[in-house]
Amino acid sequence: MELDDAYANAAYIPGAADYPTRWADQAEAFRTQLSVVGRARLGLMYGHGTRQVLDLFLPDGPAAGLMVFVHGGYWLKFDRSYWSHLAQGALANGWAVAMPSYDLCPRVRISDITRQIAQAITVCAHEIPGPIRLAGHSAGGHLVARMCAPDVLPEDVAARLVHVMPISPVSDIAPLMQTSMNADLKIDPTEAKAESPVFQPAPEVPVTVWVGARERPVFLDQAEWLAKAWDCAHVVQKGKHHFDVIDGLADPNSDMVTRLLGVAE
Structure with missing residues (x-):
């Protein structure tokens, strides 16, 4: 299809095939570590489907609030088990971290996944009091951006949002109709308009769009489109590509975590 190469990440990242195994190994080791000390609540159901499940990681002491990370994979692959280690940065700063899985296309539509993520955040919000911060990568960046739209989250949950960070997001899904993934x-066209964050009203909650400087041009464009549409903060991180741009979430002192959690506010 016309845009297959434009939206292909792995072909342009050295050692791309090794990343999923590395992510899974790091995530499993971290879950084991947190489980031993009783700070991991794994496999919590937030819906009726077998993939409508989340893991909740707890800080050492009362939680400052809730951070939710939503994974990517073009709404077609991966689950929560690959990303647990990315909770480290927020946990070390005193935040509880939730990581949901969700049903994948073609079993469901992207609009269905949006509703599932809203439900997952709502369930977590009932478990953890205080402010809520959202981060999501790639398709997950799209999904957390969708949470900023009116009437997606329940009013009481939306009122608790204090920062949303779409990382390398797909902010306009219409171009993906010109890829083979659209099979x-x-x-x-109707779903493209309804599910593209660039067409949502600019939210009142602070948003930081984050992207790696070494990403494919279309992802630099997608990030810029959202930042311009919403007139929000826009960070282009030097030296980072689509697969390693999320590494900062695991570092309690990274610029990404500092911005996401408002440590310097």
Whole structure:
């Protein structure tokens, strides 16, 4: 299809095939570590499907609030088990961290996944009091951006949002209709308009759009489109590509975590 190469990340990242195994190994080791000390609540159901499950990691002491990380994979692959280690940065700063899985296309539509993520955040919000911060990567960046739209989250949950960080987000899903992925995504013009964050009203909650400087041009464009549409903060991180741009979430002192959690506020 016309835009297959433009939206292909792995082909342009050295050692790309090694990343999923590395992520999974790091995530499993971290879950084991937190489970031993009783700070991991694994496999919490937030819906009726077998993939509508989340892991909740707890800080050492009362939680300052809730951070939710939503994974990517073009709404087609991965689950929460690959990313647990990315909770380290927020946990070390006193925040509880939730990581949901969700149903994948073509079993469901992107609009269904949006509703599932809203439900996952709502369930977590009932477990952890205080402010809520959202981060998501790639398709997950799209999904956390969608949480800023009116009437997606319940009013009481939306009122608790204090910062949203779409990382390398797909902010306009219409171009994906010109990729072979759309055989499974099944995006049509109506859904493209309804599910693209660039067409949402600019939210009142602070947003930081984050992207790696070494990403594919279309992802630099997608990030810029959202930052301009919402007139929000926009960080282009030097030296980072689509797969390692999320590494900062695991570092309690990284610029990404500092911005996400408002440590310097």
